[in-house]
Amino acid sequence: MIVLCDFNLVTIGDGTSISKYIVECHKIFQKHGLKTNIHAFGTNIEGTWDDISSAIAECHNLIHDLGVKRILSTIKLSTRNDREQNIQEKIDAVKNHL
Numbered sequence: 001m002i003v004l005c006d007f008n009l010v011t012i013g014d015g016t017s018i019s020k021y022i023v024e025c026h027k028i029f030q031k032h033g034l035k036t037n038i039h040a041f042g043t044n045i046e047g048t049w050d051d052i053s054s055a056i057a058e059c060h061n062l063i064h065d066l067g068v069k070r071i072l073s074t075i076k077l078s079t080r081n082d083r084e085q086n087i088q089e090k091i092d093a094v095k096n097h098l
Helices: 021-033 047-063 087-095
Strands: 003-012 037-041 043-045 070-079
Touching: 003 021, 003 047, 021 037, 021 043, 021 047, 037 087, 043 047, 047 070
Parallel strands: none
Antiparallel strands: 003 043, 003 070, 037 043
8 A cells, every 4th residue: 555644854952954854864765765755844755654654763763863852753644545646646636726
């Protein structure tokens, strides 16, 4: 089953810029073979449940290893059992209505 995920990561107490940590997360997502789409407030991720959850755990572990003491992540997941859907299909569906 394909899972679509919206992932937002915020470091707490480590300044205002988190772009360097987002880059590290994207390296992990690529290593896991996940499809991603960066947006202004997070990242859409497409893959299996196990691959996504494993990659997000790896992101948290790495960022803690880089010295960040506290991380807050928001994760929204979407699954369908009637058919597979991908990130681009969802984006295109909205654009077709604009």
